[in-house]
């Protein structure tokens with residue numbers, strides 16, 4: 001049994017009331033450890049530690065703070081395999097994926113903001129008879145709350161810029177996938193990060209997360225998770241006038257025009273549909289295919305997807321692992337049942353899987369392709385966030401734009417076409433924060449990242465993140 005602990009004031013400790021929750025392995029459905037079930041008293045202790053650490057941490061030079069971040073990056077690199085194994089065990093994702101994507105990116109997040117802060121500068125505006133300059137100061141104690149789908153990757157994507165900008169942090173990873181955040185606390189201790197600069201409190205959203213959001217001393221909240229929880233958080237934080245960054249759900253369109261590079265679009269659509277069991281907020285869960293190639297694309301796609309090996313995440317040959325929890329497994333299966341009720345035809349998958357051996361009681365779902373749903377059926381409007389995609393034919397740009405923009409979400413979109421005019425028109429008119437043309441999940445960490453409509457408020461990445469985590473103050477001097 002692995003006992004995860006809170007990291008408060010530089011120390012690893014149990015929750016103050018000694019309460020714990022089980023930590024489950026999705027691939028086996030068995031408990032493999034416990035995590036602290038923290039409440040507001042733990043959050044209070046974490047905020048106090050962060051407040052005490054703030055004056056010294058914020059007074060360090062950017063270079064000095066950057067060096068701490070680079071040391072953490074180095075230790076993530078050193079512990080790469082151990083972290084990847086923990087991520088795979090905790091989340092159910094294939095080990096090869098955790099190695100290739102999750103842990104590598106966590107390291108990059110610290111590297112990127114550890115060096116980025118050394119180049120960060122603020123604005124100056126000259127007038128005929130004076131000058132303005134912008135002072136950018138850290139905010140103070142900030143709260144960072146992250147989801148389970150890319151656990152260490154998204155946790156560090158918030159923590160690294162918050163720390164680099166000179167804030168101290170109270171952070172909460174998802175209670176569903178807390179293990180790598182715990183290992184990160186050990187790494188921070190080894191890196192010599194001063195006590196209280198980063199505090200990690202484990203527990204549920206309604207209890208621990210809500211206590212972070214409602215605490216009067218957390219001056220900014222950076223949240224990634226569901227639109228539902230984002231709304232709850234905004235309700236509490238807005239009247240307290242906290243700075244808020246909300247990265248929320250998606251129902252992203254993947255639009256395939258007849259003039260695309262067919263093989264590349266096909267290959268990438270397998271990944272953009274099912275990578276990480278479809279549990280990436282950027283997955284293209286609604287695939288729109290232009291009618292002249294609809295049948296050809298559909299048949300080739302179904303054939304490829306049926307060949308994906310689903311099984312033990314620890315095995316190299318498993319292309320797909322388990323979905324993250326029993327609750328999520330039930331939710332995804334209920335959407336597949338709903339799709340059938342709505343008149344959808346299942347072309348692949350559509351059922352739970354029980355691999356032989358140690359994983360037979362794990363939460364596995366076959367990659368599922370559905371066609372014949374209307375664009376505004378519930379399965380095409382609501383976020384499923386699992387290995388399920390729908391296929392919809394279209395004729396014209398106007399028609400596909402109408403269908404693509406019909407959901408409440410607007411996170412990302414993917415367009416496949418060799419026509420520059422089509423690409424430009426789609427990029428202009430699609431309602432999404434991110435548009436990929438002839439590619440998917442190609443990420444440059446300097447670019448603004450985030451969504452529109454119910455997919456969120458604000459942007460992460462590059463200077464956007466460092467601006468979020470600082471408060472600008474204009475100073476005007478008359479000559």
Ligand code: NAD
Nearest residue numbers: 147148173174205209210225226229232247248249250281
């Ligand atoms: P979730 O909203 O249930 O939980 C996310 C985090 O918020 C967890 O740490 C949880 O404990 C906490 N939380 C829940 N309720 C809270 C509350 N009232 N106050 C404070 N904290 C609270 O989301 P999830 O199920 O962990 O993750 C899946 C969701 O995340 C999907 O909707 C997905 O699209 C979204 N997501 C978005 C992005 C993005 O960048 N936009 C990235 C990844 C995942």
